[in-house]
Amino acid sequence: MLSQRISSIFKKITYAALRAERNPEEIKLIAVSKSQPIDKIIEAADLGLRIFGESKVQEAKDKIDKLKNFNIEWHMIGHLQTNKVKNAVKFFEVIHSLDSEKLAVSINKEAEKINKIQRVLIQIKLSHEESKYGIGEDEVEKLIEKCKNLNNIKIEGLMTIPPYFDDPNAVRPYFSKLRQIRDFLAKKYPFIKELSMGMSHDFEVAIEEGATMVRIGTALFGQGIK
Ligand SMILES: *Cc1c(COP(=O)(O)O)cnc(C)c1O
Secondary structure, eight states, rough: HHHHHHHHHHHHHHHHHHHHOOOGOOOOEEEEEOOOOHHHHHHHEEEEEEEEEOOOOOHHHHHHTTTTTTEEEEOOOOOOGGGHHHHHHHHHHHOOOOHHHHHHHHHHHHHTTTTTOEEEEEEOOTTTSSOOSOOOOGGGHHHHHHHHTTTEEEEEEEOOOOOOSGGGGHHHHHHHHHHHHHHHHHHOTTTTEEEEEOOTTTTTHHTTTTTTTEESSSHHHHHHOO
């Protein structure tokens, strides 16, 4: 049952935080509802979940339209194409996938049109095996500097999608690497705080390594319909 899965995940989040001597309250659960039907989202929202993650703008738009009356904060966690930016800015509270100057300029432009300050995370690619998207570690500062002149974009942290390993401990070096990059950048750019990392099978390790947002789909909802 969904309610049991939710409480089990919160328990795991709490214990992982305590193992790392962290305050469990600083970790946000993002319920990844991509490929899940509306009913499931309503059920989860009724059970108290508030932040939902989607990875395709069109699919999200349809859901967000139908769920207007729910107090839901929507996060865009998938790769964002420039031609989808307008709707992404309209519908999402946070975009986790900023990975180029071009995208930053486009997000800023659309946000300016509707008088919004768009909250974003920079997606970093830490290895070749990883998802194709994300910017390299050595390009991050340049992107942050570029965004200084973009008044309708607010960078709040970093996100990564590490390669998949059956053993969640094998992912640990990627999570700790992202934290090190965050700690380094935060000295110069104190607004870089959030670490969006960890999915169903490795979120506990991600939390031990400093995650502030975990993106969990399958462990909450089971497999989606494709
Ligand atoms: C699908 C997805 C998730 C959730 O993955 P699960 O393994 O189902 O928890 C998290 N982050 C991103 C970027 C995703 O696309």
